[in-house]
Each structure stands twice: as structure tokens, then as C-alpha cells.
Amino acid sequence: MHTSLSDFDMPNEEQVHLAAEAFRLLSDPTRIKILWALLQGESNVACLAELADAAPTAVSQHLAKLRLAGLVKGRREGTFVYYSAADEHVRRLLAEGLFHADHLDRAGHADEVGPAEAQPDEPLAERAAAHTR
Template sequence: MLWALLQGESSVACLAELAGAAPTAVSQHLAKLRLAGLVKGRREGTFVYYSAADDHVRRLLRQALFHADHLDRGDDAEPAAAIRAVAGD
């Protein structure tokens, strides 16, 4: 879900479809992520659209995903330079 939120804001229904999970489970996870300050919600009518809380959270998520991906590949590349290139920082 967090990877999806790096792409932009999304509704519970979209996130549930992407994750292959029930909307109620996704909603519960989002509530916990919101309490932790990692995501924020924007209400539009009856829908709530979620996104990463801020630029700091987006950078942390990119770094965590980069790290996990390169651990899987056994890549010893310097993560900071690659993250900046991917993130456009």
C-alpha cells in the first residue's frame, strides 16, 4: 500500500484492489498508518483519498523500498546516489 501511495493519492477501494485485500482490512491498516503519521487522508464527498503524509515520509519510503529491492538482488551499489536519481532529489 505504501508503494502505491508513493505514486499519488488513492482511495481504499483502489488500494484494496492493488493489494488483493478486503477494503475493510485496507481501511484498518490505513487508520493505523494515519495514527503513526505516515499517511494522510483527504475527504471528497463520501470518499477518502490517502497519500503519503509529506516529503519526509516519501523519501523514507523510497529509501526503504530501494534497500529491500537491492538486498533481494545482492546489489552493493551506493544507495544514496541511486535514491536521489530515482527520487529526483
């Protein structure tokens, strides 16, 4: 039990700010689709737009924001830019988020089911786990 402030190990303000910014960027469904696709390999805007069912200009704007936040990186080849997820941290973060969403979906309501009571949907859980390796 924590009885005083010194009992807590808290992140510093910069860490809190950067984490909040990453989560804010991941709060958009189109960005989640884009990142999930990029976890499977490099891709260009046209392909990502089709996968995310979004306009190429919108995907370009999403990618620019994700790139500035360090969540994706781009590689130019001629006139094309190929994007990829920045690193394994992004993979784990997104996989955990999707695993959590699957857990909540299977549980029905998060506040009605304890963590040990619901089992994740196998296909999504397996895909998320595979992408964390």
C-alpha cells in the same frame, strides 16, 4: 573510535520511540504496498485494496494505523476519503527501504557481500530514486 559515552551523539527517547513505531508499521507488506501506491498520488480504499490485493476492510484498518502514526493523511470529498503519503520523509523512508531490499536481493545474502560489492536492480533503484525527488 569511541572510548566513552560522551563520544556518542544519540537520539532522545521520544525520537527513538517514534522511529521504532514508524518502522513497526512499515514491517507489514500490505502497508508497504499501500504507501508505495500513495507515493504516486491520492487514492481511495477500493483502488488501494485492489493494488495491495487485500480486502477493503483490511486496507481501511491499515490506513487508520498509518494515519494515526502520521505516515498518511486523508481528504474527504463527498462520501469518499482520498489518502496520500503524509510528506517527503515518508517518501524517502520507503524508497530507502525498498532500495535496501533490492540491494539485499541482488547480493543474495547481506552478510556475504560488502556494501560496495552489489549493485541494485536498476528498475527498482531508479523508481525509488525518482520517488525521493
